[in-house]
Amino acid sequence: MLWNLPFITVVVLTFIGIVTVLLKKNIIKILLGINILESAVNLFLVSLGYREGGVAPIFTLAPSELMVLPTPQALTLTSIVIGVATSALVLSFAMVLYKKYGTVDIDKIRRLQG
């Protein structure tokens, strides 16, 4: 049970993230929902690569024991970097929209229709 805890956390975080994205009206809160979802995926990737009792995967100094998998850690790093770019872009959109419309509520930002 205990070793499933990370995966249970992933499911909970995913749920919170999706609900936030779908139900919140404020762009900043939607962005927070996206960030929670990203953390859920990152946690999922890192826990996939974890091996109990493994050491950090640095080949030069490693004793010949069990290592955690290096690939998911590399994937997670890449995904975090992409997440930063995503957040920056959404925040800059929120800034421009606030300047032009005076609000960040997506129910009031609705001039495109049809």
Add this chain to the structure above:
Amino acid sequence: MTLADFIVTNAPALLVAIPLFAAFTCPAIGRISAAARNLWVMGAMLVTAAIAFILAFRVFSTGTVIYVFGAAATHLAVPLDSGGIPIRIIFTVDAMSAFMEIICAIVGVSVLLYSMSSESHNSNLEGYYALFLLMITGVFGMVSTGDFFNFFVFLEILSLASAGLIAYRIDGGLAVEAALKYFVLSTLGAILVLFAIGIYYGQYNALNIAMIAQRMQFSMLDKIALVLLVAALAMKCGAVPMHFWTPDAYSMAPSSVTAFLVVASQASLYGLFRVVFTMYNITMNCVTVGWIIIILGVLSMVVGVTMAIPQKDIKRLMAYHAVSQTGYMLLGVGVGLAVLGNATLTSAFGFMAMEGGIFHIFNHAMYKGLLFLTAGAIFYRIGTRDLNKMGGLGHTMKYTMIFFIIGALAIAGIPPFNGFASKLMIYESVYLFNPILAIIAMVVSILTLASFVKVFHSVFMGPQLPEYADVKEAPLPMLIGMGILAAIVILFGLFPQPVVDMLVAPAAHALADQGGYIASVLGGA
């Protein structure tokens, strides 16, 4: 090693490296002068396109090309001491990838040429060109890569660059609104893709598409991953019921960008086909998944065209038609997938349906790009996209009118334009599969024609309006950009058979042949 050898050997890597390098140096070059920057960007695009053609020629003449980053030799996918696991990032360019690269190269060159004058009156063009080249990088990367995580990275590069370009003309916040909608959906889609990648990695310890395909068990987890991927990629290619970002994003982006966004959506379509054909193929229940794709396609066709008819904004109208045309591709390839497990049906009409769908990808990129560019030319000259305010432009914008007619007849599937060639293949083969689907496809085609006759009439026909009396023809670079696409529309419409034999049939076979894809990467099989 001579330069020519170097280019041929490293073509898959250069395809991504050159636009990436040019994109990030573009702001620095822009400090010198605008002319130097234009020359730099155009030069980079032409070199990239030339390399894409060299690579495609090599693929179509000698078979799949693989390129392994950081290996002792570029074709050494499986290192000798790794125990049979391809550990490096790898580009696998088979006939289908090469086919998509040709589309991207042609549209990229003509759109960039067009934007040299359509954007010339705007400021901050360094950012525009840098993002545009990043889009090119994203598309080339997505269609070339043989590593699934790499696919995700290029997908995100493409979404970030596209969102930046959609919001490029802020337009009182409207463009930013469209970009936000597009980008939130893209990001959610990309997160779903990353979840699916995690699921594959957890089960098969591999990120390489060929390796995953070889080990594919179609367990419960694989079904979840398939659902995540189909949902995410169908949303990115704008299929109904996940199409609502398309009209906003397509209508608010600058026209040159919209023409390339069509190609960007098709890169996602390629991803969808790659997942269902190469990764799953007959290990899954092809009939069910095939029917899901067919239903997505039919819904897109019908909903797209019915939403298009009442539109007042010319680009919004065209965007709904783009949704509708995506439906044809999904229909053709979906029928091919539904009969994949059955060899007699596949050879009877399955391959033809796939060829029709894939050929339609090419044709759609050409005529839809052309139509969006003509809409951009009209907007450039008269400053409105509202159909009710237009009229009588045929008196002054003759060439634009001719290009519009070519594009409109091609999208409606009238011979001798290229839309007819691919639609006929889809009608014939789908009729054998299920006559009702073929009839729906034909009715949608007729509605498309009706809608474009209306647009043609309200934009170009009628007496010359006084407020547009001094409107001039679009500038020469824009006309050349449109002319390239129009020439291809006519050429492929007049001689479809050589194109099908040389490009489309190999692409369809490469897509269906899962064993060949695996063997080209892992060897043997």
